[in-house]
Amino acid sequence: MKLLHLIFALLFCSVTAQKTLPFDTLKLKDAKDMLVDDYGNLYIYKNKEFSFTKYDSLGRQLGKMMLTVPYKVQTVQNPLSVPLFSENAQEMKFVDQNLNEIQRVDFRQKFGFIKMAYAEDLQQIWLLDDSTKRLIQYNFRNDNTINSYPFDASFDDLMDLLVYENKVYILTRNHIRVFTLKFEKIFEAPVENGKRFRRENETILVITNNSVLQYIPEKEMVKIFDDPDVQIVDKNVLSYFEIKANNLYLYSLEKARGTTPENEPEPLQKATEKDVEKSAEKPAEASSQEQKLEQKTQEIESKNPAESSLRKLMDESSEVQAAGV
Structure with missing residues (x-):
């Protein structure tokens, strides 16, 4: 029976x-900083040596x-054209998949x-334009110049800018603010150590030093990934990536969501009475399945102890796992 519990523990840890x-x-x-493409x-x-390596x-x-001067990497979602902006040099440059410069835009003139x-x-x-x-x-x-809009927002501690569907997203180190093009504020929320925006289709995300937040339009910011001990975090369409103690870790999206259930948005509808009854039946079903597995194991051992190998127990545990334990 101890061996059986060990098998279950190994299966759980592997998941x-x-x-x-x-x-x-x-x-x-x-x-x-670290960024990951798709x-x-x-x-x-x-930043110590102003190097950017892929x-x-x-x-x-x-x-x-x-x-030669600090640059801010906007995004690497399109690895064929990666934009970098330098406030010091007053320019934006685009680089290709091998980090060779393909375009430079000078704003000073x-x-x-x-x-x-x-x-x-x-x-x-x-x-x-701050001036x-x-x-x-x-x-x-x-x-x-296509359009120009009066925008007297505070530019102090500005970290990133995003414009999408006639809305302007301003990220500072401690806040996210959303405006219309007429400079009407429609949302504001605190953010700790904000770094940059990431847009995935219609979803707006905020990357911080150790977390990823999702913007629920005009309602709230929801934390979808969090690790307080991490140095740097980023994500692509499949996984979350983090640097911790100079090691690189990967979490799949589904597994990472399971690590922070308290940060997921609440369901829109309350559970019905049938849902409550079903959830109450699950522990009883699990107990019944475990008893069946134990009985099956004892039968195998009584017939031929030599046959009660780790492989047979693994097969039995797989059947129980498929049954919903």
Whole structure:
């Protein structure tokens, strides 16, 4: 019976444990930021030496840039065109899948002081001009200003900017604020150590130092991943990634959600009486299945003790697991 409990423990641990990726800890040391594209490639930015390096999931280097001033990497969701903005250099550059520069946009000749830039696509950039207090929609392909909106928001401690469906998302280190293009605030919430936005179709996410938050439009921020001991966290469409003690860990989306059930949004409908009855029946069913398994094990041992091997017990435990224990 002790062996049986050990098998169940091993099965449970194999389902819930995170996966450690074989990544050289020296490559992760001193990392200021980490981003992951949807192909599983990692991008490590080190502010100490102003380097931006791309690796595959096994830690093999695919490209590297040495920068002269700090740059903010906006997103790597399209690895063929990765945008980087520098407030110091007053420019935005785009790099390809090998981190070779393919485009550079200089803001100094045409605008005042750009505090933050957001590349909406391969043609348009949204700019927050701190000198004129305006939000500017700029087509850099044609060198043409499309629209300009008065936007006298506080730019102190600004971390990121996102414009989507005529809404302006402002992220500071301690707050998220959502405005209309007419500078009407429609949402505000506190955020701890905010870093950047991530948009997945219609879903707006906020990446912080050790968590991922989801914006519920005009209602609340919901924490969908959290690890207080982590150094850096990011996600792609399949998994969450984190750097902890210079090691790289991966969590699948479903398993990670199971680690923080208290942070998931509450259901819209209350449980019905039938649901309560079904939930009450589950412990009884589980107990009955466990008794059947124990009885089956005893029968095998009584017939031939030599046959009660680990493999047979694993087969029996798999049947019980399939039955819903």
